[in-house]
Amino acid sequence: MAGWTGAGLALFALYLQISLTGRIDSDGANSALQAWDLIHGHLLLHGWLFGDATYYWFELPVNGVTQLIFGLGPLAAHVASALVYFIVTGCSVALAIGGSGGAARLSRAAITVTVLATPLLVAATVWTLIEEPDHPGTSVFILACALLVDRLGDCPRARPASRRWLPLVICVVLTAGELSDATVTYVAVPAIALTCAYHMLAGRWRSADAAVLLAAGASLPLELLTRALMTLLGGYQMAAPRSQLAPPGQWPGHLAIMWLDLRDLYGAFAGPGTTLGTAGAALGLICLLATIAGLGKVAWTWRRATRAEQVVAVVIIFNLATYVLSQVPTHDGAREISAVLPCGAVLAARALVPGQLTRRFSARVAAACGLIALVPLAAAAARPQASPATGPAPGDPGDEQIAPLTAWLEEHGVSYGIGDYWDSSIVTLQSGGRVAIRTVDLGPRPDGGGLHAYVRGWETNALWYDPARHDARWAIAGIQRSRYSVRTYESLFGRPEAMYRVGSWIVLEYRANLLTEIWPVG
Numbered sequence: 033m034a035g036w037t038g039a040g041l042a043l044f045a046l047y048l049q050i051s052l053t054g055r056i057d058s059d060g061a062n063s064a065l066q067a068w069d070l071i072h073g074h075l076l077l078h079g080w081l082f083g084d085a086t087y088y089w090f091e092l093p094v095n096g097v098t099q100l101i102f103g104l105g106p107l108a109a110h111v112a113s114a115l116v117y118f119i120v121t122g123c124s125v126a127l128a129i130g131g132s133g134g135a136a137r138l139s140r141a142a143i144t145v146t147v148l149a150t151p152l153l154v155a156a157t158v159w160t161l162i163e164e165p166d167h168p169g170t171s172v173f174i175l176a177c178a179l180l181v182d183r184l185g186d187c188p189r190a191r192p193a194s195r196r197w198l199p200l201v202i203c204v205v206l207t208a209g210e211l212s213d214a215t216v217t218y219v220a221v222p223a224i225a226l227t228c229a230y231h232m233l234a235g236r237w238r239s240a241d242a243a244v245l246l247a248a249g250a251s252l253p254l255e256l257l258t259r260a261l262m263t264l265l266g267g268y269q270m271a272a273p274r275s276q277l278a279p280p281g282q283w284p285g286h287l288a289i290m291w292l293d294l295r296d297l298y299g300a301f302a303g304p305g306t307t308l309g310t311a312g313a314a315l316g317l318i319c320l321l322a323t324i325a326g327l328g329k330v331a332w333t334w335r336r337a338t339r340a341e342q343v344v345a346v347v348i349i350f351n352l353a354t355y356v357l358s359q360v361p362t363h364d365g366a367r368e369i370s371a372v373l374p375c376g377a378v379l380a381a382r383a384l385v386p387g388q389l390t391r392r393f394s395a396r397v398a399a400a401c402g403l404i405a406l407v408p409l410a411a412a413a414a415r416p417q418a419s420p421a422t423g424p425a426p427g428d429p430g431d432e433q434i435a436p437l438t439a440w441l442e443e444h445g446v447s448y449g450i451g452d453y454w455d456s457s458i459v460t461l462q463s464g465g466r467v468a469i470r471t472v473d474l475g476p477r478p479d480g481g482g483l484h485a486y487v488r489g490w491e492t493n494a495l496w497y498d499p500a501r502h503d504a505r506w507a508i509a510g511i512q513r514s515r516y517s518v519r520t521y522e523s524l525f526g527r528p529e530a531m532y533r534v535g536s537w538i539v540l541e542y543r544a545n546l547l548t549e550i551w552p553v554g
Contacts, residue, residue: 043121043145047114047162049413054158056109058454058471061461062491063087063165064109067095068465076267079495081488084273085215089208090172091116091165105464113162116169121148123175124374127340128381130182135394140381142401147319147377149408151299153312155415160296160367168370173209174220174347175374177202181224182340184231184240198240199247206251211258214273218354219371223346224248227339234335271490278359286356290369293355294320297366297373307411315408319380323348323372326379341382344375351375437508438462440534441469449506450546452516453488455537456508469508470496472550474520485524486551499547507546509538525549 069077070092077088086092095112102108121144128144129137151157161168180202202224209216225248228241263269278286295301299316302309330337330345337345351371389397438459441449449469450456456471473488487497496502507525509518518531518538528540 040118040122043409044114044118046409046413047118047121048111050152050158050409050415051110051114051117051162052417053412053415054110054113054155054163056106056163056458056461058457059491060109060113060164061457063092064095064099064104064112064461065457065493067092067112068099068104071096071100076262076265078266078268079493080268081490081492081494082268082270083490084271085167085170085213086268086270087165087169087212088268089212091169091212094119095165103464104461106461109461113164116165116172117148117162120168120171120175120374121145123172123179124148124377127175127178127182127344127378130340131338132385132387134389135398136385136387136389138398139385139389139401142398142405143322143381143384144377146315146401146405146408147298147322147380148374149405149412150312150316150319151297151373152412153307153316153408154296154299154301154303155307157296157299157366158412161370161373166370167213167215167367168373170209170213170215171371171374173205173212173216174223174371175344175378176205177209177220177224178340178343178347180205181227181244181343182338184244184339199243202244203247203251203254206248207254207258210251210255215351215371217252217255219347219350221248221251223343223350226346227342230342231339274359276359277357282359283356289365290352290356293366293369294372297369298323298376307415308408312408312411320376322380322384323376326376326381326383329383330379341379344378348372348375348379434458434462436535437537437539438467440532441467441506441539444532446506446539448502448504449508450485450504450550451508452510453491455510459508468496468502469506470504474516474524483520483524484551485549494552497547497550497552499545502545502547504546505542505544507540507542509540511536511538 066077066080069080091112094116095109098108098112098115102111125141125144128140132140151161160166180198183198206216206221206224209220225245228245228248231241232245295316298320299306300313300320301316302313306312308315327345327348330341334342348371351369355365355369385397385401434455437455441459442463446467449467450472451459451469453471453473456469459467459469471488471492472485474483474485476482477484487494507516507521507528509516509521511517518540521528521540525542525544525546528542530541532539532541
């Protein structure tokens with residue numbers, strides 16, 4: 033136990049170092065602000081307008097816990113990001129080592145970590161997998177359910193008394209996952225239902241499988257009821273998930289995009305910002321091929337496969353299938369299929385390492401697997417640290433350093449203002465809440481009389497724009513990359529009282545409260 037604890041602490045330390053080499057932008061900053069509201073008693077997040085996923089039941093609480101220790105700021109966000117990925121890794125390892133012992137457990141754990149760490153050799157993929165509360169964290173719900181389903185009959189420690197509670201626990205976990213991310217609805221629920229239905233038809237553990245099948249189905253209306261109750265009590269609002277099917281004629285093209293995104297997800301390409309270059313890309317390709325081999329092994333030995341192997345295999349198939357059949361696929365959409373990575377790591381470890389190793393080679397195999405796992409971890413952690421708030425990370429053409437702008441605003445006593453999405457909440461996070469910059473969007477007026485500024489209906493809080501609560505007399509205009517120029521603000525709010533050049537930004541100072549000119553959600 034001491035050895036596993038020490039290895040876990042070392043792994044978390046490496047993940048944290050890797051997180052510090054990445055960047056945080058306004059997406060991650062908004063999640064940090066949501067978590068800040070949670071720990072200050074706003075449990076229903078009244079006023080918040082979420083995107084198509086909330087991450088309400090996992091990432092936000094983890095973020096809140098770190099803020100209780102470190103306060104609101106980039107450090108807490110980095111620690112939370114590393115902790116989320118560490119928990120994903122822990123759940124994956126727990127699944128991978130099932131049914132093994134001794135050196136085989138160590139070897140499987142090391143292979144699992146290798147598959148999850150190799151994509152972190154790519155600077156941009158660090159942002160996808162770790163830096164933002166996103167779909168990778170949703171894997172915790174999926175992996176937790178696979179662990180629970182596995183206890184129905186294949187795990188020798190599963191006692192009849194404990195199995196009676198499994199359907200209820202699975203229902204609760206699925207409901208929480210569905211409230212956080214629709215991926216659980218469209219991937220995890222059908223995967224568990226299909227696995228249990230197979231075992232029912234095969235005549236094995238009929239009553240327990242039927243109970244879990246009913247629990248998975250019951251989680252769907254329970255999630256709708258819970259969300260409706262939260263809304264009735266004044267809770268957050270959210271955009272509808274994108275779940276439309278694409279025309280069949282687009283599916284072949286989506287297959288090609290899916291393969292490219294799989295390579296991105298596994299780090300199986302050599303490009304700008306790829307640590308170890310071709311060697312790192314080769315390792316990523318090996319991990320991807322090992323996942324395919326693991327998936328093939330489960331399909332070939334389906335009747336003898338454990339429930340855990342069956343669930344994670346079906347999760348991979350469902351995640352890829354829904355991606356191909358939907359209108360979502362893009363050339364940077366690896367996050368949409370991120371559940372494939374931890375599930376694939378589990379199958380790869382189980383396929384490459386048998387449950388028991390012969391004594392003659394066990395120590396050598398375990399040592400070799402451990403050394404291989406250290407390669408991507410050490411190389412990714414060796415990158416220079418990025419800005420405490422936002423990148424660009426080395427080799428990642430991301431956001432410009434926001435720290436100089438934040439420092440200037442603090443020095444000049446700016447406490448409240450408006451700006452473009454990418455220049456707003458990240459400033460608020462960087463300053464620890466001392467400077468609040470709120471996002472505004474631009475759109476045509478309903479009467480056709482030009483543009484108007486309105487509250488962005490995505491990852492923002494409607495209460496921020498109440499002129500009776502807040503006084504915003506500052507606006508942030510960009511010189512190069514911002515959508516909003518000085519001329520844009522002047523057309524909306526008139527000529528400012530003063531303008532200041534700060535790096536790549538122009539800070540505009542007005543006499544009147546700009547919030548009085550901002551329309552509700554457009």
